Amino acid sequence: MSGTAPTAAPLARLIEAFHRLPGIGPKSAQRLAYHVLRAPREEAEALAAALLEVKDRIQLCSTCQNVTETDPCGLCDDPTRDASMICVVEEPLDILAIERAGGYNGRYHVLHGSLSPMDGVGPEQIKVRELLQRLQSTEVGEIILATNPNLEGEATAAYLARVIQPLGVRVTRLAHGLPVGADVEYADERTLNRALQHRVPLDAGPPQSAEPVDDPPFDAASASDSIAAAVDAETPPHPGEPH
């Protein structure tokens, strides 16, 4: 922390607490702490109550591991959603992104992380066991692996495909390709090669993702705006042609 004028101990503790939050540097922490100090008592109480409420009332859904106030969560409890599809994501925020895109109407499973071997994060440290248990106790037709298209996410998807495929469940992966609005010129070679491999005809209507899927499984839909892509192959986003 800054070595300027000594700060009263309670204020220093608050600054320290803010400083621990992600993305908050020492200066921002000071600014937040002084804001709380000057704010009316009710505002501080509301903040304190909100913090405690989150810790007391939010739990993980016992089915999909999403954060929820009720168990099962609203998504798992919704009878209009297709229970035969499970979309596997890394974080609860990924569900929000996919729901915002509006192209998916199945269930979810939140891993709460991705395999990160160098940090010692293996399958036991994320919610893989819960997913496998869920597959044993319910009838599932398709698992969509929607982990991030980076090294950890790919490793997680490859690992999950390996342990799920022997169970006889169809496993698919979100398509890779050029993000909507991107430049071909700046694309890296792996993205370009994958976009070429999984290119889709423009004259044949929606791409079919019905062919049998080997490992590593890729869906036929081409243009994905990263995690926010529409997942459902029935309503694919428009392919990322240069405009």
Add this chain to the structure above:
Amino acid sequence: MPAPRVYRTDAVVLRQRRFGEADKICVLFTPQLGRVEAVAKGLRRPRSKLAGHLEPLTQVSLLLARGRNLDIITQAETQKSFADLHDDLDRLSRGLYLAELVDRFTDAAGDVGNLYRLLVEALTRLDRDDGLDLIARWFEMRILVDQGYQPRLDACVHCASPLEPEGNSLAPLLGGVVCPDCRVGLPGRPLSGNAFKLLRFLQSSPYDEVARVRIDQALGAEIERHLRDLVHVALDQEVKSAGFVDTVRATRPVRR
């Protein structure tokens, strides 16, 4: 300051970690500067022009701008993407293990030696060759030698008498092999005759020759234990992705 504001370098991306809202810090291994940490701005945004080029286990050419604390990656272009290595969990697990070895061995800036060339060679082989574990063993031995932890395999580290292949043990804490006469009471793990010969061969031979050696599962497992011991003692810390290699091996489908 006379140093230029921007500089160019080749690098292998060893790992990344999140930094701020959408940035990442990349740990790079470069041929001249060794291990360098640099910021890649906006890498987590879907339209980042750098992201695809800066995935771990990619060889890139970079343009960096000197920053106050960390340098900033301003341009990146892939030289080798090692696509098959990335797409195959068996290859990927070994690749990550090698990257972590380099990351940990070069943590305190030191002599880069031949390490960059060795790393690129090992990743290239992991990308296209079979014998993934042998590549990993060869790299472990090469990095030990390169970083000054070459185990002594020609004479007993305790009595200095020349060694026969059979009956020895390997004592990483003592820096090499202990002969049958000295091994009682000294730390170490029994070393089979074949493992002894293979360790010596790994130490002295280029990979092209090593690749011709046929190794059964038991010998492969033994040599892996010995080299992990040696690496562990040299680093004085665990190599975390070794556990991932074991996990992946345990889930390997029955093929090939």
